[in-house]
Amino acid sequence: AQRVTQPEKLLSVFKGAPVELKCNYSYSGSPELFWYVQYSRQRLQLLLRHISRESIKGFTADLNKGETSFHLKKPFAQEEDSAMYYCALLGGETDKLIFGTGTRLQVFP
């Protein structure tokens, strides 16, 4: 079964510290993976997708097929990074987005 797991419900760091939000997936084929973010009082929006191999707001995510992971990283967290982050998988069999339960990132000054 296709599944996305985000093991941490809450991640708290201080400003300037490195951040890694974990995402593991279960899918037998070649997945397409995404990170969506929801800032306070804003709607859910796409942060980045692995096929673009992009860095958005200093965040990067590398697909590791051996570990079936797609962790989101940022070397120096900023207070404005505080938000809810969702990892999502686009599985070829069902052709729909499957979301993880989300991780709340809190960045303290």
Add this chain to the structure above:
Amino acid sequence: SAVISQKPSRDICQRGTSLTIQCQVDSQVTMMFWYRQQPGQSLTLIATANQGSEATYESGFVIDKFPISRPNLTFSTLTVSNMSPEDSSIYLCSVGDYYEQYFGPGTRLTVT
């Protein structure tokens, strides 16, 4: 990008009643999606609504419980029928394709 509005933003309803949620987009779109986010849970796709055809429902969701209309390329409604407390959730409308979706602000529904 697309700007999406939803009505109502929140509601408190009694069990056994029905609520219709509206989703309006500022541009014509082919695919519209309805999601549910139960407390502490991830987003779960309810159905995909394409204009001119019946909505496609995901496993565990049925048309009698969640009827959907899609009268044109900018508008859709989702009705939550015969509500029970288990239907208390945030309901989200989104548009786009599977590679990028734009989400509405959500409708927070509480069933008492």
